[in-house]
Amino acid sequence: xxxxxxxxxxxxxxxxxxxxxxxxxxxxxxxxxxxxxxxxxxxxxxxxxxxxxxxxxxxxxxxxxxxxxxxxxxxxxxxxxxxxxxxxxxxxxxxxxxxxxxxxxxxxxxxxxxxxxxxxxxxxxxxxxxxxxxxxxxxxxxxxxxxxxxxxxxxxxxxxxxxxxxxxxxxxxxxxxxxxxxxxxxxxxxxxxxxxxxxxxxxxxxxxxxxxxxxxxxxxxxxxxxxxxxxxxxxxxxxxxxxxxxxxxxxxxxxxxxxxxxxxxxxxxxxxxxxxxxxxxxxxxxxxxxxxxxxxxxxxxxxxxxxxxxxxxxxxxxxxxxxxxxxxxxxxxxxxxxxxxxxxxxxxxxxxxxxxxxxxxxxxxxxxxxxxxxxxxxxxxxxx
Numbered sequence: 001x002x003x004x005x006x007x008x009x010x011x012x013x014x015x016x017x018x019x020x021x022x023x024x025x026x027x028x029x030x031x032x033x034x035x036x037x038x039x040x041x042x043x044x045x046x047x048x049x050x051x052x053x054x055x056x057x058x059x060x061x062x063x064x065x066x067x068x069x070x071x072x073x074x075x076x077x078x079x080x081x082x083x084x085x086x087x088x089x090x091x092x093x094x095x096x097x098x099x100x101x102x103x104x105x106x107x108x109x110x111x112x113x114x115x116x117x118x119x120x121x122x123x124x125x126x127x128x129x130x131x132x133x134x135x136x137x138x139x140x141x142x143x144x145x146x147x148x149x150x151x152x153x154x155x156x157x158x159x160x161x162x163x164x165x166x167x168x169x170x171x172x173x174x175x176x177x178x179x180x181x182x183x184x185x186x187x188x189x190x191x192x193x194x195x196x197x198x199x200x201x202x203x204x205x206x207x208x209x210x211x212x213x214x215x216x217x218x219x220x221x222x223x224x225x226x227x228x229x230x231x232x233x234x235x236x237x238x239x240x241x242x243x244x245x246x247x248x249x250x251x252x253x254x255x256x257x258x259x260x261x262x263x264x265x266x267x268x269x270x271x272x273x274x275x276x277x278x279x280x281x282x283x284x285x286x287x288x289x290x291x292x293x294x295x296x297x298x299x300x301x302x303x304x305x306x307x308x309x310x311x312x313x314x315x316x317x318x319x320x321x322x323x324x325x326x327x328x329x330x331x332x333x334x335x336x337x338x339x340x341x342x343x344x345x346x347x348x349x350x351x352x353x354x355x356x357x358x359x360x361x362x363x364x365x366x367x368x369x370x371x372x373x374x375x376x377x378x379x380x381x382x383x384x
Contacts, residue, residue: 005042053078067267072178087274091128092267093258098132100257117141122166125175139376178209188214195221203229207257210234222248233257239341253324
């Protein structure tokens, strides 16, 4: 019997990666139905596919893999009851999300004419993404305040601070899973009560899960100036987006913080390797899939430019989040905003991570100092 794998069509190179296991069928992730799985053994998804007993009962599915770090769209207990193996791809998009955060901070600094140096940033959730954001923020001269109750209980490390201290920071960025209950509940972690306790000059950044922030309460907080600004990549009730909330945000993007090409390939290959282990076949080497495009990027430096000026130029060249903001605004003003939201994600540009492209700059007497500084952000700087 030939093994049949159903794969979300939005996973790049999906057929190339999973063809090693047999027949591959690509389907829109939001449209995967039980009938599609009747004679299939493997299901490979992203975050838009809700997977539970209702979807999988009376099918032949034996393995479910999500090419994402989040798992809240999968009912793992019900899969366990059905005897179905499950894997996610922890850390696959950490670099992509961290680069989104840093690019957004730099763009905010430039637009609002404020210095990030000496500003405090609260990082809630210090896992794969939070650790990178912590490193990059410190490299910008920011004061980081870390909050991660599960890690604090486990490690008993004094590096972690209270939730209340985080609320007084100039910036707060969220990197937690969506937990609907329990001692580490994150559903509507940020609500009206919390916004009323925050620093009124604070900027909230959410790139984890939409429902970690109660949308109506965030809209209220921004409208009443309880906080200053918001940078939002994830939304409650996607693909239905609250246009009024979007209009209040400094940056609003269509759930693409972790959508670099490299992150998506990395997630898919991680799941392919887990599937190979499950099927007891040799894992393949996919390193050739993540290779640099033959593109030369150049930045012109001027005598008065400092290192931060150069970093802003370089990151804008590599990724400008305002482009995604403008594209989402256009989508939300279209006749079919839900479809347009999904289309933005389906047809998302081939965004590469910072390290992929060497950046060429004109020779100057500070090049070695600049190279060292840029390397803190995973950026490779070269001279002609």
